[in-house]
Amino acid sequence: MKFNSLKTRVLAWFGTVILFLLILFSIFFHYFLNKSINNNIETKLFHEALKIKEKFLLQQKNNVLTDDKNLASMSYAIMQKGTIILKSKNFDLSNLNTYFKSNNSFFIMKNKDNDETINALYILRANNYKICVYQKNIDNKIENLEDILLFLNPILLLLVLMAASKLIDKILLPIKHVTKTAKEIGVNDFSHTISLPQEDDEIKELVDSFNTMIIRLKDGVESLDRFNSDVSHELRTPLTVIRGEVEVTLRKLREPQEYEKSMQTIYYEVQQMQKIVEDLLLLTKYSKENIRQSFEPCSLDSILLSVVDKFDKQLKEKNINLVLQNIEPISINANPFLISSIFSNLLDNSIKYTPNSKSIYLFLYKDKQNNINFEIKDEGVGIEEDKLHKITDRFYRVDDSRNKKVQGFGLGLSIVKNSVELHNAKMEINSNIKKGTDIRIIFNSSF
């Protein structure tokens, strides 16, 4: 058992409290029992004194108190004006005057010779005489009780602590299971969950949350693993080209045109790598916690139009007809960079997957509920239904063989989804194979 363990601490606190209570109980018990015993003795002696007084009054004339069998165990003395006028044979108390000076009438004296007994004295004060009743060698019950308490308290404490220890073990058993399982969990091993206890108690709640945490961690680590492997995979291709191109080119001296061609290839691949890194940064830079600080009034229509301008060349190359169907002037508080990346990634995707000479339609308007709608509708190849839920995953591409005819890493829609969520907006995707895709983003009016 560890010195600093929960169990030790609980036992220490518990033990201290129990010890305190036991001592308190003992003191009270001792005090009241002592008082009760003394009262009994006092009452008894008082009654004896009364009896002696009656007899004395009866026989006063004789100045002799006949020995009474009833009074045999008592020793007594009757004092008048400072002198003993009458006393029993066995009355051997000296220094009586010290007791008379006191106002008390009952005295308990420790026996000097014998610890187990006490002596008691009662003084009945009458008008012109005093009756002292003195009893020697009364069994000292309190003394016995003190011994018993001194002996019993530690044993009681020990018993209680032993019982408590067993109980704590029983309570802590599920926690030990939790600890054991937690120790078994490694970054790559989330196969263990803890078996739920039968009782529906706090421990079950703890185990339940622990299991949920394991599952969440597992998901997190898996998605991180997937992400890492995706990132490294995407960076490996340009790196291969750069390394190979340089290695092959450097094997011998070449014509300037060959160097130029190599440099162009390397430059292209470096740009690809830069784009991947920038996209990844964009995905991780903002979170729900810090996004608000980056908000500023944005004119959605002018951001959209400036994005459209950038795609002018691509649109002309594919002879795509871009229709600005309904663009209302709308201003909201948002992150202009992310808004621009939403528009440009969606437009980029639409252009990539729309065949030559087809049309793309853009809408930006407020609906009846005053929500802001952005919609992009193309006449492209469409997305199969079973792939729709995956298209916003990082690095996911519908064409899993990475068809080089369509450039990109599969980060665009992840960025869109992320940006939409950061703006508390909703994204709806509808797609029909060979007919086209319709993506709508709805910004809440109260946003």
Add this chain to the structure above:
Amino acid sequence: MKLLIIEDDANILSFLERGFREDGYIVESAMDGLDGEYLALQNKYDVIILDWMLPNKSGIEILTSLRAHKNTTPTIMLSAKAEVKDKISGLSIGADDYLSKPFSFEELQARVESLYRRSLSNGLNIIQIGSITINVDRKSVTKNNVDVPLTAKEYELLLFLIQHKNAVVSNSMIEEQLWSDQEYINSNVIQVTIYHLRKKLGKEFIKSFRGLGYKVEI
């Protein structure tokens, strides 16, 4: 040596082709899984360099199909997947070697050479036929311990004949293997090369069968 490279990234393919061609390899290539599979099954290559992720048919699928067709051409797989389990899955379905991207071109070349050598001479560096010794590592040939200088084509032709030892190799097979990168070859070029080889190594070493081809007997 005749190579087939199946790789969908144009820039990777470009430096691979350039590098190998500059070193005298005959290189054919495909950027699509189906095209690559067709080439691999139709033609005879010494080594195939195969990318893992390809459009239309993956490297793994191509390799499985090749091995199912009893095609045992040494194949080296390229992949951006660097995990051990990926390497194992590639090797277990019949790849002869595995290289993760990014790789060094020199290493790839050394591995290609090593695969070729293994298929040629059961992994030995030295091929001994009578008085003639070929050191595959150094690409040198000796006869009775005297160096015999050969041109690159003569050496390639010698290896090709040894590869098909005890069988008649036709003119068209030789042309396909050694000169397929040229659109037009002088019909005499094979005859001339054979003539030079026989002159250097001895007439009895390469037997000629008029109208059929040539044979090295061991």
